[in-house]
Amino acid sequence: MRQRLSSEPDRYRGRRRVPTPPRSRYAAVVTTAFVGAGIVALGANALPDAKSVSPSVLDELRQASVAGQDAAARADSADRANRDERSTDSDATEQDPWLLPLHGYDFKAPYGMRWGKLHTGIDLVAPEGTPYKAIHAGTVTKAGWFGGYGYAVIVKHSDGSEAIYGHSSVVTVKEGQEVKAGDQLGLVGNTGHSYGSHLHLEVHVNGQPRDPVPFLQDHGVDIKLETEAIYADVVPS
Numbered sequence: 504m505r506q507r508l509s510s511e512p513d514r515y516r517g518r519r520r521v522p523t524p525p526r527s528r529y530a531a532v533v534t535t536a537f538v539g540a541g542i543v544a545l546g547a548n549a550l551p552d553a554k555s556v557s558p559s560v561l562d563e564l565r566q567a568s569v570a571g572q573d574a575a576a577r578a579d580s581a582d583r584a585n586r587d588e589r590s591t592d593s594d595a596t597e598q599d600p601w602l603l604p605l606h607g608y609d610f611k612a613p614y615g616m617r618w619g620k621l622h623t624g625i626d627l628v629a630p631e632g633t634p635y636k637a638i639h640a641g642t643v644t645k646a647g648w649f650g651g652y653g654y655a656v657i658v659k660h661s662d663g664s665e666a667i668y669g670h671s672s673v674v675t676v677k678e679g680q681e682v683k684a685g686d687q688l689g690l691v692g693n694t695g696h697s698y699g700s701h702l703h704l705e706v707h708v709n710g711q712p713r714d715p716v717p718f719l720q721d722h723g724v725d726i727k728l729e730t731e732a733i734y735a736d737v738v739p740s
């Protein structure tokens with residue numbers, strides 16, 4: 504986890520982590536605005552809904568609104584060609600967010616050794632039939648029965664990483680389909696080697712499983728606290 508000083512000039516950095524408690528209203532408001540209004544439209548529509556939220560949350564949303572307008576203005580700006588590679592990367596990332604796959608789950612089994620073998624993902628317990636969504640844009644490379652994963656969806660992202668969503672009751676996408684973050688992929692279920700209705704989420708980098716918790720934290724999503732950033736990781740790498 505990167506530590507930031509509040510005096511740092513980069514205005515994106517201060518709100519990469521959401522300072523509000525788990526299951527916060529903030530996450531719900533942001534998600535609704537995100538899905539409903541798109542990224543650059545966020546703010547104007549989201550703020551009235553946020554009036555009952557604490558001042559710090561409102562402040563977060565105002566910053567987001569300003570940033571969204573800035574992003575739109577920059578996109579139209581005539582000096583677009585003068586921007587360096589880093590700012591181009593940031594713009595691309597803002598339009599390509601990372602999100603939670605669903606809300607209202609119980610984080611159950613972490614990544615790591617379990618019952619004498621490696622549990623290669625995390626388990627998010629939710630009722631059967633709960634829709635789950637793509638955590639990031641990409642191409643569906645698998646949609647169907649996948650051994651112990653039951654009915655599963657695999658999405659390959661543009662950065663080469665892959666997300667596997669297992670134990671679905673139903674998958675609602677087809678192989679080869681392009682999806683955006685937040686697009687529904689299937690419904691939570693209990694198929695394959697599963698002990699109860701839950702979403703098994705797995706992240707692979709270079710074909711190897713990674714602990715999704717720190718991986719997603721690096722992209723602005725805290726899957727244990729069930730929070731997601733307005734934008735994905737916009738810190739230039």
Ligand SMILES: [Zn+2]
Nearest residue numbers: 624625626703
């Ligand atoms: Zn699992």
